[in-house]
Amino acid sequence: MLRLDIVSIFPEYFAPLDVSLIGKARERGTLDVRLHQLRDWAHDVHKTVDDTPYGGGPGMVMKPEVWGEAIDTVIGDGTPRMIVPTPSGRPFTQELAQELAREEWLLFCCGRYEGIDSRVMTEYGSRLRVDEVSIGDYVLAGGEVAVLVMVEAIGRLLPGVLGNACSAVDDSFAPGSMRNLLEGPVYTKPPVWRGHEVPGVLLSGHHGKVARWRRDEALRRTVKNRPELAANLDPQTLDKHDQAL
Numbered sequence: 001m002l003r004l005d006i007v008s009i010f011p012e013y014f015a016p017l018d019v020s021l022i023g024k025a026r027e028r029g030t031l032d033v034r035l036h037q038l039r040d041w042a043h044d045v046h047k048t049v050d051d052t053p054y055g056g057g058p059g060m061v062m063k064p065e066v067w068g069e070a071i072d073t074v075i076g077d078g079t080p081r082m083i084v085p086t087p088s089g090r091p092f093t094q095e096l097a098q099e100l101a102r103e104e105w106l107l108f109c110c111g112r113y114e115g116i117d118s119r120v121m122t123e124y125g126s127r128l129r130v131d132e133v134s135i136g137d138y139v140l141a142g143g144e145v146a147v148l149v150m151v152e153a154i155g156r157l158l159p160g161v162l163g164n165a166c167s168a169v170d171d172s173f174a175p176g177s178m179r180n181l182l183e184g185p186v187y188t189k190p191p192v193w194r195g196h197e198v199p200g201v202l203l204s205g206h207h208g209k210v211a212r213w214r215r216d217e218a219l220r221r222t223v224k225n226r227p228e229l230a231a232n233l234d235p236q237t238l239d240k241h242d243q244a245l
């Protein structure tokens with residue numbers, strides 16, 4: 001069982017967590033998601049959560065007092081791992097998703113505007129493991145969608161969440177033989193559609209040849225779509241056949 005607490009001024013953003021794989025995991029009790037409205041800890045009439053930045057500059061910064069009360073209340077004397085989504089954070093990777101899927105309790109603190117007063121991360125950094133995490137090199141309006149992305153990536157790795165336990169094994173970026181490789185193309189029936197044929201090897205029933213073909217396609221796709229990943233593939237894990245490609 002993984003407990004997730006999510007603090008945000010827009011808890012409505014997380015409605016998708018009621019459906020599909022993640023929704024079912026919650027129904028089964030594999031995942032315990034608790035949403036919190038940050039404004040519940042703002043005490044003025046306007047429920048203010050932000051203020052102008054010291055040193056000037058555009059936008060607003062989220063106030064530390066409100067976040068402090070929110071986090072204190074949510075964690076009590078517990079010690080979740082705290083994740084702060086921000087485009088300035090460390091990259092969210094399949095490896096980090098695997099690591100977070102092994103935790104018991106995660107607290108996601110969603111910033112909006114120009115971010116959260118940095119003293120909040122300093123304060124809790126002395127009591128909890130705190131990571132500022134980015135999902136990619138672009139800027140979102142707030143951390144909510146990034147947290148949805150992370151929760152889906154983490155949730156599908158939990159024991160029993162995927163219908164087929166092998167589904168995660170061949171994922172792009174999965175550890176093992178797919179490490180740093182993109183997954184290749186996939187096909188289903190019919191064998192010919194609008195004149196396009198399914199590659200014959202997939203119909204051959206020859207498991208060794210199928211595995212070889214899939215690895216070749218994964219390498220080809222990685223070179224085409226992610227040349228920087230292909231350039232960094234460990235030569236030791238590339239066999240002779242790979243290197244001929």
Ligand code: 6GU
Binds near residue numbers: 133134136
């Ligand atoms: Cl985690 N948050 C925001 N606001 N923008 C992002 C991001 C996170 N990751 C990439 N862009």
